[in-house]
Amino acid sequence: MRVCVALFTADLRLHDNPVLQAALRDAERVVPLFVVDTGIRRAGFVVPNRAAFLADSLADLDAALRERGGRLVVRVGDVVEETCRVAAETGADAVHVAGGVSRYAVRREDRLRAELAGDRRELRVHDASLTAVPPGALTPSGGGKDHFAVFTPYFRRWESFSVRRVLPAPDAVRVPDVRSADLPRAESLAAGSASPGLPEGGESGARRRLRSWLSGPLSAYDERHDDLAADATSRLSPYLHFGCLSATELLHRARSQDTPGAHAFVRQLAWREFHHQVLAARPDAADHDYRPRHDRWRHAPKEIEAWRDGRTGYPVVDAAMRQLRHEGWMPGRARLLAASFLAKTLYVDWRVGARHFLDLLVDGDLANNQLNWQWAAGTGTDTRPNRLLNPLVQARRFDPDGEYVRRWLPELRHLDAGTVHRLPRLDEAGRAGLEGLDYPAPIVDLETAAARFRAGRGVD
Numbered sequence: 039m040r041v042c043v044a045l046f047t048a049d050l051r052l053h054d055n056p057v058l059q060a061a062l063r064d065a066e067r068v069v070p071l072f073v074v075d076t077g078i079r080r081a082g083f084v085v086p087n088r089a090a091f092l093a094d095s096l097a098d099l100d101a102a103l104r105e106r107g108g109r110l111v112v113r114v115g116d117v118v119e120e121t122c123r124v125a126a127e128t129g130a131d132a133v134h135v136a137g138g139v140s141r142y143a144v145r146r147e148d149r150l151r152a153e154l155a156g157d158r159r160e161l162r163v164h165d166a167s168l169t170a171v172p173p174g175a176l177t178p179s180g181g182g183k184d185h186f187a188v189f190t191p192y193f194r195r196w197e198s199f200s201v202r203r204v205l206p207a208p209d210a211v212r213v214p215d216v217r218s219a220d221l222p223r224a225e226s227l228a229a230g231s232a233s234p235g236l237p238e239g240g241e242s243g244a245r246r247r248l249r250s251w252l253s254g255p256l257s258a259y260d261e262r263h264d265d266l267a268a269d270a271t272s273r274l275s276p277y278l279h280f281g282c283l284s285a286t287e288l289l290h291r292a293r294s295q296d297t298p299g300a301h302a303f304v305r306q307l308a309w310r311e312f313h314h315q316v317l318a319a320r321p322d323a324a325d326h327d328y329r330p331r332h333d334r335w336r337h338a339p340k341e342i343e344a345w346r347d348g349r350t351g352y353p354v355v356d357a358a359m360r361q362l363r364h365e366g367w368m369p370g371r372a373r374l375l376a377a378s379f380l381a382k383t384l385y386v387d388w389r390v391g392a393r394h395f396l397d398l399l400v401d402g403d404l405a406n407n408q409l410n411w412q413w414a415a416g417t418g419t420d421t422r423p424n425r426l427l428n429p430l431v432q433a434r435r436f437d438p439d440g441e442y443v444r445r446w447l448p449e450l451r452h453l454d455a456g457t458v459h460r461l462p463r464l465d466e467a468g469r470a471g472l473e474g475l476d477y478p479a480p481i482v483d484l485e486t487a488a489a490r491f492r493a494g495r496g497v498d
């Protein structure tokens with residue numbers, strides 16, 4: 039009887055899972071394997087918020103497999119050693135896995151291929167698992183470039199790519215007799231407590247959110263996604279990050295709705311894929327400037343601390359940072375203005391901010407986080423790298439009634455929108471006139487900051 043292993047990584051789902059489907063086609067018995075990878079833990083990538091989401095997702099996956107007569111097999115240790123061990127114990131002749139884009143994933147794949155080959159077993163890598171368009175499938179015509187460095191031409195080609203069809207969830211999964219560790223609990227994966235407003239992980243939750251998103255809010259996405267108070271984005275990012283939801287299925291289902299909202303949403307999904315193809319081609323963009331600008335970043339520990347704590351004196355930036363801490367998530371507009379504030383207004387190395395985001399974001403993802411940070415800092419793929427976002431203009435535009443700010447900054451709840459927007463411009467006497475104000479004065483003057491940034495970067 040043929041046996042093979044389906045190694046789950048960032049594809050924790052049964053619906054539209056090419057890895058699992060291929061394994062089931064290949065063999066009568068399949069080991070649905072997840073390895074709690076101690077290597078990733080040591081690298082500091084498992085933090086309480088993502089650990090909690092991961093633990094939920096694994097429990098949900100195990101329950102879904104049990105409904106189909108199977109179960110999730112869990113091992114703890116080095117992912118390559120454990121996978122090879124399980125393959126040997128069960129006599130599996132192949133291991134199926136999704137192709138990744140980070141250095142870590144590529145190294146894991148190379149090591150797995152070599153180790154398995156030594157044992158006369160095969161590694162089968164499925165590229166259309168984590169993104170709808172596999173990284174590397176599209177390259178600019180002529181010039182021998184291996185990836186797109188600018189979004190718009192990428193998007194044009196991406197739109198006409200023929201995306202594979204959606205695969206059904208399997209009806210039955212037959213697992214050979216093999217030892218499994220217990221499902222991990224969040225506390226055993228990472229020390230520390232998760233954010234109180236964290237969403238629940240897992241494919242069931244992903245599918246519920248997908249249904250409610252498609253059945254209404256999606257159609258207004260084009261008009262409302264930047265409205266900070268409206269909370270009108272999909273919040274699907276953590277499910278995409280852990281693969282509880284397939285990017286391919288999401289794309290097909292969004293495309294089936296021919297509305298301006300759906301078109302705008304599909305464009306955002308393309309950004310995710312754009313960043314993945316950049317990181318796949320340039321793995322060192324995770325920690326090196328994609329386009330070096332010879333910045334002389336400032337050393338500003340007190341300002342960094344104020345930014346992390348949401349105490350910069352710029353209400354919209356502070357609201358974003360408090361939401362991050364409370365929910366492990368924030369909408370794209372909030373991420374952008376908080377990142378721009380650190381990297382350009384405070385002129386602090388984007389890596390400092392990216393690390394803080396990765397410490398808290400439940401969807402914290404090397405491709406999306408690092409490359410969006412680089413975009414915001416002007417060291418990445420932004421075609422206007424030296425523009426500065428003014429937090430006062432951003433606040434008036436994207437939170438005109440000050441509702442988002444008041445939601446996340448309780449100390450400003452008693453103020454009307456006009457006062458909230460004016461607050462950073464008030465002098466000492468103006469602030470003294472506001473009764474019971476317990477909120478810091480701005481840590482930086484915007485004009486001074488803009489001049490400092492331009493001088494540091496050597497631009498007019």
Ligand SMILES: Cc1cc2nc3c(=O)[nH]c(=O)nc-3n(C[C@H](O)[C@H](O)[C@H](O)COP(=O)(O)OP(=O)(O)OC[C@H]3O[C@@H](n4cnc5c(N)ncnc54)[C@H](O)[C@@H]3O)c2cc1C
Pocket residue numbers: 263271272273274275276278279303306307308309310311313368369370371373374377395399401402403404406407408410411414
């Ligand atoms: C500084 C910074 C850091 C970021 N870090 C991450 C991160 O670690 N993980 C992450 O998934 N996203 C990250 N993003 C991208 C984006 O902000 C989030 O994906 C989005 O806000 C998640 O909310 P949503 O699911 O409601 O998005 P929606 O607005 O509903 O968009 C749908 C999906 O499109 C994709 N998407 C949207 N905007 C972007 C974008 N700018 N880049 C890439 N994909 C996008 C996401 O997969 C998202 O789930 C970051 C953006 C910035 C500016």
